[in-house]
Amino acid sequence: MTTTLREEALKFGKIKEVDGAEIILHADVLEREFSGTKLCAEVGAYVNCGGSHGNTICTINKVQITEVEKTKRTEDGIEIVREERKVVTLTILGCAIHGKFSRGTKRLPTINCDTYFLSSTQVNQLIGIDLEENKEHFCVTDISDDNQTYLNLDKLMGRHTAILGTTGSGKSCTVASIVQSILSNYECPRILFFDIHNEYPSAFGHNPDSPHESFKSRTNSITWSEFSLPYWFLDLEEFFGVYNLEPGSNQKAIIKRLITKLKEKEAKTQEIDNIIVSADTPIFFDIDTLLENLNDEKDSHKNATDKKPYESIILKIQAVRHDTRYSFLHRKIDDKTSIVEYFEFILGLGENEKYLNILDLSGLPAEVRAVCVGVISRLCFDFKYWDLDPENIPLNLVLEEAHTYIPEESDSKYNIAKERVERIAKEGRKYGVGLTIVTQRPSNVSTTVLSQCGTYIALRLTNDLDQNKIKRLLPDTLAGQVNFLPSLRDGEAFVSGDSINLPRKVQFKVPNPMPRSNDVKYHRSWKLGKPSEYSLSSLMDSWYKQDKSK
Structure with a gap:
């Protein structure tokens, strides 16, 4: 087991400049091999600036080679020689105390302090997660991944989370992957999905083509035809x-x-x-x-x-x-549904408990969607507000396509949703109500809500407005990491905040089953034509009735 963060074989440079937030070092080499693994000076890699001050844990923010002109005396006189200088820019993350990572530093590294690459084993040692003792942690990466990543469930769900990424970057798969990991590791979670496009039931066993009885038995998929919100x-x-x-x-x-x-x-x-x-x-x-x-x-x-x-x-x-279009308001008039029965319905609190509850809101009129999300969010907040013990049934609300109902701009039709969700963002932690905000346009989402999130999972973002919004939300020391967001792979994200010990790039494991969010296969449809059972009259019937359940 690794006991030191200063392996001589991983030394690669010396510090030449320290300005408080950033460290500049001159590297002797940009690659080292240790225990059969090659470590490189690449953006996002972890290094240790180890000297008399202690161990300062940093991440590489920039790597460049500059040419320096020097004069050299020779037999023929003075000759100008060009030398390459390997310059690496570091961002300070924290320090190591007794071999474990801690945010913040008491003393900054000194000039000419040695710098060492950190292997995955050393990083895991820094994180120091023992699943036998730290049961609040769960793994979100594939078992074959060299860099296993664990998230702290208490901080992920309780201190609010933002999952951000442009369309096609893998947001839905990331959300499904995280929730599947939670269902696999914890027996009694309590999650409520606002599913705007009816894409998540298939990720939890409600698809005959990809069944999963373990997920399905613990999931309540409330279809649009069954959804109700009594007036x-x-x-x-x-x-x-x-x-x-x-x-x-x-x-x-x-x-x-x-x-x-x-x-x-x-x-x-x-x-x-x-x-x-x-x-x-x-x-x-x-x-x-x-x-x-x-x-x-x-x-x-x-x-x-x-x-x-x-x-x-x-x-x-x-x-x-x-x-x-508003039939969901009046479906239960004859039943006189009580608030107790309604919470049993949407939160799975009946005799046959369901721990993941997915509300299909795909048939909801756009003009009233914001009100409905706001009302249900407020009901959930009131439900927890009047519970004397917030640990009885902690809730997490997953708000898909959040930019469509809690936007940044002021508009009266969004006021109810914004006020209710912003209240949860500001006060929900105390009562056991957490938010997971999912959006492809963070620049369009209420800053009040996003600024209250404790964890940011940023997938590929190409729009400069969205990138700038993330830069303003992240700590100054991590803002530079946003620069590589446009180059992230599908399902890969930069994760930072309370739920992860060390900010890092994470390739989330592929969900199994998958949500119904894959790209449309144009090549197949345009080769084969429309299906034999295709019916235009059925389509129009659904359109006329505003019913997508068929």
């Missing part, structure tokens, strides 16, 4: 957002009074005692009765001006009530 769970602000009402007018006072009255009546019917009933209390009320009460009050007024707010409310509520 009586909306608070007053959300109700106005969904039904397109005008919160700035006296409509709010009318609706608040009538809904509170209906909920108080229902509480008595259900014999729910000793509760404070308001318009925000998650108790059933009949929306058709609400419409009747509105009509009765409208008819009681003789003045057209007094009738006008009632007419507006009635028309808008009826428009949504009878719109098939």
Whole structure:
């Protein structure tokens, strides 16, 4: 076992410049071989600046060869000689204390301090993960990978995570790979997916062509045809957002009074005692009765001006009530679904527990998607807020395509989702609610949410706006690492933050089964033509009914 971080055979240069955040060294060689493995001075590699100050762990940020002109005296006089100088730029990550990595440094390296490559064995020693003792760690790389990478589950799920990458970089596969690793290592996780494109059920056994009974038995895939968000769970602000009402007018006072009255009546019917009933209390009320009460009050007024707010409310509520795109709001009216039953439904808390719950929101109208994500996020936060012990059922919400409902710009139609998700980002850690933000456009996602993330998993990013956003979010010492993001392979990411001991490039293991997110195979379709069972009328039927479940 390696006991030193200063192997003589791995010495490769001396420090020539230290400015606090960056170290410049002149290398004697750019390659060394140790224990049959060749180590190179490449961007992202780890090195140790070891001297009288201690051991400072750094990562290589830049490698270059410069030409230096020197004068040399010869028999014929003075001759100008060109010499190559191998210059390596390092970024300080932390230091080694008793052989284990620690963030930050007490003393910086000194000039002419020796620098050593670090082998994978030495890096693993620095990280110091013993799966028998450190059960909060789990592996996310393939078993055959030389550089095994472990993430800290508590910090990954509890301190929020951002998974960022351009389309086609492997975001969905990375998300699926991480969640599969969690399911394989932990018996009772509790994860809720907001699946915008219905691509994740197939990654967890809900695909006859690639079955996986172990994942499937612990996963609840809620299809669009089964998804519901009963309107009586909306608070007053959300109700106005969904039904397109005008919160700035006296409509709010009318609706608040009538809904509170209906909920108080229902509480008595259900014999729910000793509760404070308001318009925000998650108790059933009949929306058709609400419409009747509105009509009765409208008819009681003789003045057209007094009738006008009632007419507006009635028309808008009826428009949504009878719109098939909003059927998910009204599916459970006859059942009078309680909030307990709903949490059992979306969080898998019933007798037959499900630990991964995937909400298919692919059929959700784009204009109301933000409200729905916001409402369910708020319900989950309230669920944990009122739980006296945050460790009872810690939750993690996976927000796919986050830029479509928690954008950076201010727009009233996104306010509900942004406010609810930003609240979780700022306060959720204390109550056991974590976020996993997944997006291909980090520059378009709320900075409030991204800045609260403790771990960043950055896959290939080619857009300069997105890269600059990541640079601003990462510590100054790591901002230079963003420069290689455009050249990352599919499924490869730069991982930094609380959940990983040493920031590094990670090739996540390929998920098995795969999510339904592969690129469309144009070559095959354009060779073979449309399938024999293809039906344009079925397509139009789904379009007309706004139903993607067929």
